[in-house]
Amino acid sequence: MRTGRRITAVAAGIAAVSLALAACSSGGEGGTDDETGGTGGGDASEVEVFTWWASGSEKLGLDALVGVFEDQHPDTKFVNGAVAGGAGSAAKDLLQSRLQANDPPDTFQAHAGAELQDYIDAGQVEDVSSLYDEFGLRDVFPEDLVDRLTVDGKIYSIPSNIHRANVTWANTQVLTDAGLDPEATYATMDDWFTALDAVKDSGKTALSVATTWTQVQLLETVLLADLGAEGYSGLWDGSTDWASAEVTSALEDFEKLMTYTNTDRDGLDWPDATQQIIDGQAGFNVMGDWAVAAFDEAGKTAGTDYVYFPVPGTDGVFDFLADSFTLPVGAPHPGGAKNWLDTVGSLDGQVAFNKAKGSIPARTDADASEFSEYQQSAITSFGEDTIVSSLAHGAAVPVATLNSISDATSKFTTGASDLATFQSDLAAAAGA
Amino acid sequence: MPRNLRRWGPPLLLISPSLILVAVFVYGLLGVNAKTAMTDVHTAAQTTGRAPSSFVGLENFGDLLTSPDFQHSLRNLVLYTVVFLAGTMLFGFLWAWLLDRPVRFEGLFRSIYLFPMAVSFVASGVVWRWLLNSNQGESASGLNRLFQMVGLDFLQNNWWNSVNWGIAAIAIPAVWQLSGYVMALFLAGFRGIPHELREAARMDGASEWKLYRHVLFPQLSPVALSAVIIVGHMSLKAFDLIMSISKPANYQTKVPAIDMYVFKSSFDYASSAAVGVILLVVVAVLIVPYLVHLNRTEKHR
Numbered sequence: 001m002r003t004g005r006r007i008t009a010v011a012a013g014i015a016a017v018s019l020a021l022a023a024c025s026s027g028g029e030g031g032t033d034d035e036t037g038g039t040g041g042g043d044a045s046e047v048e049v050f051t052w053w054a055s056g057s058e059k060l061g062l063d064a065l066v067g068v069f070e071d072q073h074p075d076t077k078f079v080n081g082a083v084a085g086g087a088g089s090a091a092k093d094l095l096q097s098r099l100q101a102n103d104p105p106d107t108f109q110a111h112a113g114a115e116l117q118d119y120i121d122a123g124q125v126e127d128v129s130s131l132y133d134e135f136g137l138r139d140v141f142p143e144d145l146v147d148r149l150t151v152d153g154k155i156y157s158i159p160s161n162i163h164r165a166n167v168t169w170a171n172t173q174v175l176t177d178a179g180l181d182p183e184a185t186y187a188t189m190d191d192w193f194t195a196l197d198a199v200k201d202s203g204k205t206a207l208s209v210a211t212t213w214t215q216v217q218l219l220e221t222v223l224l225a226d227l228g229a230e231g232y233s234g235l236w237d238g239s240t241d242w243a244s245a246e247v248t249s250a251l252e253d254f255e256k257l258m259t260y261t262n263t264d265r266d267g268l269d270w271p272d273a274t275q276q277i278i279d280g281q282a283g284f285n286v287m288g289d290w291a292v293a294a295f296d297e298a299g300k301t302a303g304t305d306y307v308y309f310p311v312p313g314t315d316g317v318f319d320f321l322a323d324s325f326t327l328p329v330g331a332p333h334p335g336g337a338k339n340w341l342d343t344v345g346s347l348d349g350q351v352a353f354n355k356a357k358g359s360i361p362a363r364t365d366a367d368a369s370e371f372s373e374y375q376q377s378a379i380t381s382f383g384e385d386t387i388v389s390s391l392a393h394g395a396a397v398p399v400a401t402l403n404s405i406s407d408a409t410s411k412f413t414t415g416a417s418d419l420a421t422f423q424s425d426l427a428a429a430a431g432a
Numbered sequence: 433m434p435r436n437l438r439r440w441g442p443p444l445l446l447i448s449p450s451l452i453l454v455a456v457f458v459y460g461l462l463g464v465n466a467k468t469a470m471t472d473v474h475t476a477a478q479t480t481g482r483a484p485s486s487f488v489g490l491e492n493f494g495d496l497l498t499s500p501d502f503q504h505s506l507r508n509l510v511l512y513t514v515v516f517l518a519g520t521m522l523f524g525f526l527w528a529w530l531l532d533r534p535v536r537f538e539g540l541f542r543s544i545y546l547f548p549m550a551v552s553f554v555a556s557g558v559v560w561r562w563l564l565n566s567n568q569g570e571s572a573s574g575l576n577r578l579f580q581m582v583g584l585d586f587l588q589n590n591w592w593n594s595v596n597w598g599i600a601a602i603a604i605p606a607v608w609q610l611s612g613y614v615m616a617l618f619l620a621g622f623r624g625i626p627h628e629l630r631e632a633a634r635m636d637g638a639s640e641w642k643l644y645r646h647v648l649f650p651q652l653s654p655v656a657l658s659a660v661i662i663v664g665h666m667s668l669k670a671f672d673l674i675m676s677i678s679k680p681a682n683y684q685t686k687v688p689a690i691d692m693y694v695f696k697s698s699f700d701y702a703s704s705a706a707v708g709v710i711l712l713v714v715v716a717v718l719i720v721p722y723l724v725h726l727n728r729t730e731k732h733r
Binding site for chain 1: 474475476477479480482483501504561564565566567568571590592593595598677678679681682683684694696697698699700
């Protein structure tokens with residue numbers, strides 16, 4: 001009995017000592033961190049790059065970009081500040097806290113467009129217009145894009161890549177089995193409904209979709225298809241009335257589309273919905289062009305195993321989103337951040353990054369022949385099409401508005417609100 | 433005076449560090465939170481002081497409590513709490529009752545029942561998300577598939593994807609995790625009842641039911657009360673389990689803690705803080721009477 005107690009006491013003591021040691025060692029690391037950081041000025045000794053690119057093609061892209069960075073700026077040490085998880089939501093939460101606590105990283109990833117508005121309003125990012133002149137970026141980025149990045153005459157970020165959100169992916173085998181021509185494209189939503197009916201009758205899921213944000217992305221492409229590029233963009237600047245009959249009919253189309261979808265959608269994320277196309281369980285899926293990486297990984301060939309085309313009714317429109325990098329106010333190593341932004345905007349950096357990530361360069365002077373078949377078609381479209389901003393990916397509206405729209409959409413698709421309520425919820429969200 | 437100081441000084445000095453820490457980091461921050469809840473900080477610019485913000489009193493609370501979406505969250509919270517409490521109390525008591533009679537391998541059973549508590553809500557949520565897959569029929573998986581295999585097809589349902597009852601499905605894994613804990617509490621309660629009492633009751637000719645009704649249950653009621661308080665306040669703070677099974681944007685599983693998170697990521701700090709205050713009040717309504725009761729019984733002793 002007594003020895004038993006003594007053993008317990010010894011064990012408890014060891015545990016306590018090891019905890020104390022662990023605390024000391026982590027404290028020590030914190031200390032050295034402080035010594036190297038915080039020197040201020042144009043310090044270019046290192047750069048902490050904050051992203052949510054921690055796995056998959058995103059990680060490959062970042063690695064490729066870092067490779068170019070190390071060639072171009074060998075004196076600046078790259079510090080990876082990537083935060084994994086939740087498609088960026090974990091990273092954004094941490095970033096919000098760090099910015100509030102005046103402990104910004106040297107540069108952080110953000111979706112270009114309205115998502116930056118919150119940081120601009122809060123005075124947390126610097127105007128980088130002068131870097132555009134210094135790096136000569138105004139000549140190589142499309143004018144449309146630069147306009148979209150400009151807020152009150154100032155530009156706050158440098159885009160590293162361009163993604164397209166209005167892409168439909170389809171499994172050719174499923175389409176053939178349903179008696180459809182896989183080569184066919186659909187000019188309007190109504191044409192598409194006929195095809196969706198055919199797939200549904202063949203016993204497969206006609207349209208695979210995943211959790212709320214993918215439903216919001218589907219909603220945005222339906223609005224784009226039915227209202228046209230101008231009408232769609234008007235939703236975000238107030239020139240299109242949310243209460244109008246055109247919006248009602250677009251929402252009716254969205255309601256109809258949701259009847260073709262899988263019932264377990266809310267428990268899935270986009271890779272699961274795309275996987276249903278790859279596995280031949282579903283006919284169609286609407287997802288941004290990052291889905292192409294999933295098809296590549298599964299060893300599928302475009303044209304034979306799967307096809308892609310703009311969402312019906314949106315041909316000639318490029319629903320864009322872009323990742324971009326910023327210069328936060330009070331960055332500990334602004335010189336390093338400047339070097340990083342130089343690499344991000346440079347031709348070599350953009351080519352290396354986008355070849356690995358599967359997106360396309362924002363620069364128009366990149367050689368298209370270096371890229372994959374899908375990317376080449378996207379590069380062509382980006383050069384020719386009308387460009388609109390994506391809702392689901394922070395380009396069209398600030399975070400608060402997007403959150404309200406997501407809530408309204410989830411409420412509607414779970415059956416807790418009817419179409420009229422949905423429309424008024426959306427109008428209220430966009431007005432907020 | 434010096435005598436008093438000698439008597440109270442050293443103990444006070446000893447606990448002062450924790451007193452100060454609790455005062456600053458618990459009550460101080462509660463105060464800051466309550467203050468934020470009474471301002472109109474709803475945008476990013478106001479959070480850094482670049483745009484003016486002002487004191488609005490209880491306006492945020494009024495807005496929240498009258499909003500149908502927040503009422504839905506509160507309703508979900510009540511439903512979750514009811515299912516979670518009823519489930520853990522029922523299973524906890526049942527298992528304790530079974531183990532209290534002489535069984536072989538009692539220690540083994542105890543560990544088996546208690547084990548789920550060692551798993552974090554986030555880890556079990558990942559597995560339960562799959563188990564609670566809402567697909568039915570051909571593409572069913574998880575529990576729905578299991579029901580098909582054993583011929584109980586009518587039990588298939590869409591689990592947490594139901595608008596009105598979905599949150600009750602998320603309470604199932606919570607019940608699974610915490611029932612063992614309640615069992616341990618009840619088992620200790622059973623063991624604390626002297627054998628003489630049972631024997632005396634039996635000698636007086638009490639039936640088995642009367643024995644429970646008049647001898648055992650009254651002795652177990654303090655244990656039951658503690659279990660209700662502990663499980664109840666855990667359920668009011670439910671967040672991690674819901675987040676790992678569902679997503680914050682999913683309307684069917686919204687609870688106030690999820691709203692708080694969504695408001696915070698929308699830079700709407702005032703509403704977020706207001707939700708926090710409402711949750712604190714709800715927990716206090718449950719806990720404070722218990723603390724008062726506890727204080728009284730201690731004094732009586």
